[in-house]
Amino acid sequence: MELTANKFKANASKALVDAQLQKALGNVEKGFIGKRQKAADALPEFDALRDNARDIKNHTLAHLDLYLEEYERKVTAAGGHVHWAETAEDARRIVLDICKKANARTVTKGKSMITEEIALNDHLSANGIEPVETDLGEYIIQLRGEHPSHIIAPAVHLNKEQVEGDFRRVHTHLAKDRDLTEPVSLLSEAREVLRQRYFAADVGITGANFLIAETGSSVIVTNEGNGDLTQTLGKVHVVVASIEKIVPTLEDTSQILRVLARSATGQDMSVYTTFSTGPKREEDPDGPDEYHVVLLDNGRSAMLGTEYQDMLRCIRCGACMNHCPVYHAVGGHAYGSVYPGPMGAVLTPSLNGIDETGQLPNASTFCGRCEAVCPMRIPLPKMMRHWREREFERNLTPAVARYGLKAWAFFAKRPKLYRFAASLGMPLLSLFGGTSRRFHALPFAGGWTRYRDLPAPEGRTFQQAWAQREALKQEAGH
């Protein structure tokens, strides 16, 4: 997709007045927050498992080169092929080559954010191969020519009436007078339509939630079963995964699985957790004839050893965006990048550079909920602050903000002057506040006051109020 991260402010303004979108976004809070909380509360060991999951990934990242080598050795021993891709372009080329060798006309796809990252569908289409998304949400947005607005609920920005419209527009072979008012009828229709596609596809492409060094297995975690049909029925199974998906052992995978589904959808376990190891074996009646893994770097190795390394622990559960007030207000498309929400605000600048994405780490209220719910304990707000610092250093911050910050820093470094200026300013502002006690507009702060009023100060500065409070306490003490 085209990166429009630096149009976030404009995109957000549009999103805020989009009635359809606002209605659909209500489902994010309703559908995720309570369920996650309930699942976490039901497991007394949940927080200890989060610590352990974090430690497992930290250990893996500190030994990533060695675990990748072990993983490759095991995949090869099981009859699979490992392909290394430094860039998105390399990965696209490798997947296309595999598809061409298989004489593929159509490929089915399990839900995968990594293939969004490398823009695989457009590349396959441009080369005469039809990609068919099989996850219900992904299928819907493919019909609409859109991109996922959420990493685990790609069509969360849509309402069922919109889906009905799309199905009527595209599934023209079905009776016109069929009843599609209930979501379950939409689901059944997608099931019927896609069933045929699995059998017709030459290649099945999936992502991976984990790659296990101990066994050379790729793991997908799903609820619908489409990923399994995709990778079982195609003659060739291609796994596209980034290098940080590695975990050492089956036991380590189990630890992280215990926090993954609970954080994502509030399930104890997703319906299908599938471990795939190599192609069909001699005695196997089913499974793919070929098994390929495309290992993608695309900027991740450059995050190692930097203040953004912790981001490589991310397991893509979506909890950060599910709990983000900014995401709730504007939805995923406003971020203008493959990965929305807080994790995207940190990862996208790492992958695409801060010049093109500077608005994303600013799309935050720093309320800290993302970090509080992250199963891998990734300090997302801290990393957004690092990106803001990089942005400031590179002179990308808007002039008003830069001069404002400089002016504030001038006073902040001189406490006496600060107190003096504040003691003059507060009564003055209070005076201008008038009878309404609110400002509807302020110079240099139009962007803020356009959507809300600023309450007028009551006349005293914080420090004055504090000093008075302390004095009163002293008196009460005597």
Next chain:
Amino acid sequence: MSARDSILGKIRATMGSPASNDDRRKAVLERLADTPTGIIPGRAKLPKAEQVELFCEMAEQFGATLARVSTYGEVAGEVSGYLRARNLPAAIRMGADERLKKAGWETEKNLELRYGLSDGGDLAGVSHATAGIAETGTVAMMSGQDNPTTINFLPEHHIVVIKAADIKGDMESVWAMVRKKQGKGEMPRALNLITGPSRSGDIEQTILLGAHGPRALHVIVVE
């Protein structure tokens, strides 16, 4: 330089002195050899009898239906009863699992038995689970002739037979069983952990059962 060497080189460049590589390699090999167990939730550490109870309770909570029989000979009757109760055709698909062969099919004269992989034309499939996980009501299925993977996903109704003795408290116990069967570090081509019937929440975050996989999961526990 190959892409492989370039990526590994970039990673190594962030790892400090080359001297530390021997220590790092030692740590990796140790972890892969020892496969240390992490935190096992308290609810997965119940005594055996309670594990089976918890398994049944959790499987039902996540949308599976459940039946308990005392011998393999009763399985066929249970399967027929399940199909009749849902007005399904008397036909099932299954693999070559020896335990399923002893399920008492000879008493179900009207039941059509189809063997081998599913081609999508079966309404009901029967598989035998390798293990069960009480912690989450999950069944573990291993690919192969005995239980083709397609049977886990294509039929509308998936009937899973499991031996009570194979029901363990936690997921880690399943890894021990798989290692015993396959050898350390080895896996079957596909290992499916299945928890309830297929579902989707992709339309307005409303959970609906029966997405692309089975609409129903029926578990038969053989004591």
